[in-house]
Amino acid sequence: MSEQPVQVPFAAPFLNGEEIAAVTEVLRSGWIGTGAVARETESRLARYLGVEHALLLNSGTAALHLALLVLGVGHGDEVIVPTNTFTASAAAVVHAHATPVLVDVEPHRLTIDVEQVRRHLTPRTRAVMAVHFAGRMADVGTLRRLCDEHGLALIEDSAHALPARRDGVTPGGLADAAAFSFFVTKPLTSAEGGLLVCHRADLADRARILSAHGIDRDAFARHRGERSPHYDVVAPGLKYNMPDIAAAMLRCQLERSDALWERRRTIAARYVAELAGLPGLVLPPVDTPQDSSSWYLFVVQLPEGTDRDALAARLRARGIGTSVHFRPLHRFSYYRDELPSARAAFPVADAAYPRLLSLPVFPAMSDEDVKAVIAALTAELSRLEVRR
Ligand SMILES: Cc1ncc(COP(=O)(O)O)c(C=O)c1O
Structure with missing residues (x-):
């Protein structure tokens, strides 16, 4: 009998009985939306990444969009983005009504070239987006100093980089806000999912409200009868929250x-x-x-x-x-x-x-x-x- 040639797909998730059990438990719990599992997974992710605040979302793109919104990036602003990235990095800037300014990358690492960032600064520049291409971190130390000198926000697109480390710094450590993705092929997955991390409580609170319709209190608390069913709408919000079914899968991945x-x-x-x-x-x-x-x-x-x-x-x-x-x-x-x-x-x-x-x-x-x-x-x- 001839030997079957090996078939190696480009990527495949690595799931086991733990994910199946965790998702089943949520399915049987009576609440499959965003709730206790998502909140607990956020705390674990914040500890793992060494950041103050973590917000689970339904995609990395959502995390980038919210990062830009809570940092006040908007009409008339420019955000410097490396050309060697996925379209979501720049599309999020467009959705924030700002203009992406594309710049070249460093040879070999293929991450954003800091010298190019410097050359593309204008009075309209509001933020720089560092993309940790393939999981190799951009030079966030130098970018942080540059952003501080010019009063700019530093956003990390860390969709590829959980975990990674450069000069003792991990993704999200030096940024004003960082976005991670849990898409199917990513290092950790919840099928679809994202994470926004930041160090400031006011930004995290604003992002949480924007991620759930701009409503001032959360649906899980209303469901459990802990809060009045009446709420206020304080912003034109989006629908970016991660349900517990996905968070349960992610929590298992995080453990491993x-x-x-x-x-x-x-x-x-x-x-x-x-x-x-x-x-x-x-x-x-x-x-x-x-x-x-x-x-x-x-x-x-x-x-x-x-x-x-x-x-x-x-x-x-x-x-x-x-x-x-x-x-x-x-x-x-x-x-x-x-x-x-x-x-x-x-x-x-x-x-x-x-x-x-x-x-x-x-x-x-x-x-x-x-x-x-x-x-x-x-x-x-x-x-x-x-x-x-
Ligand atoms: C560099 C980069 N940024 C952002 C994203 C968007 O993440 P998501 O697919 O979770 O929206 C991706 C997704 O593949 C990516 O590769």
């Missing part, structure tokens, strides 16, 4: 966070060790005691001149899923049409983009899966090398 992180780090270390010799292949920055990635993504830059999409198709034929993070925002029609900043030159992001390929790195991968990815990429790159 360090183990999940360790597995990602082990996979990444094996890729680094075994792919290092391939000619022209640029591997992502490696961890050091001062700088550890969440390893949400393992993004390589293929040898110059490689047809990335053809290579990805050949890997797919060998059963290996891959992805591309990211097509830079200035290459999308909406941003190009709407933002003058998107029509500038982005030499670093443009040079990197055609070469970017994300390999599978998720805790549910077996050692066999990792070996299969290494073997397939090595074989395909060697085949191309021979042809050169």
Whole structure:
């Protein structure tokens, strides 16, 4: 009998009986909306991240939007955003009625280039959004100083970075507000979900009210009869709260966070060790005691001149899923049409983009899966090398 080739998807969640039991308990509890489980999970997340306030939401995009709103970003303001990110980073700025100003990224790390931020400051600049690309933290220390010098807010898009660390700082530590995502592929997941963290109680209170219709008291308290059914509407709110069903799943993931992180780090270390010799292949920055990635993504830059999409198709034929993070925002029609900043030159992001390929790195991968990815990429790159 012929051996079945290994099938390795690009990503898959790592759930077990704990999540099933926790969600079932909520389903049987009589209250499946936002309530005690979400509140308790928020406290645990705040402790885990070392921040004062944490608010669970139904997406990372919601967290970014609320971060901008509570920090007072609005009409006429500019927010500096790296071009190498997911559309949600800049779209949230547009939804706050402000203008994203796209800037280039640092070579290799592919996180926001602080020098570019400095060059794009104008009297309208109100905030800088640092994106911890692939789980590798941007230079938040330098950005914090720059923002303080110019009276700007620092927002971290930490959708990829739970957990990570740079120079003793963790995501959210230096920011005025930080947003995390718990989308299905993220390091921790609740299928869909997000988290807003900040250090100021007034911002957290305002975000909580805005996340639930702008109503001044919470639905769970009303449900339990602890509060009068009458309420006031104090702002034109949104509907961004995370239900307990999702929070229950997330709480289980959080309990295993360090183990999940360790597995990602082990996979990444094996890729680094075994792919290092391939000619022209640029591997992502490696961890050091001062700088550890969440390893949400393992993004390589293929040898110059490689047809990335053809290579990805050949890997797919060998059963290996891959992805591309990211097509830079200035290459999308909406941003190009709407933002003058998107029509500038982005030499670093443009040079990197055609070469970017994300390999599978998720805790549910077996050692066999990792070996299969290494073997397939090595074989395909060697085949191309021979042809050169
Ligand atoms: C960098 C970045 N920011 C924000 C988001 C938005 O998160 P969500 O999908 O939870 O809204 C994502 C999602 O993939 C992301 O990659």
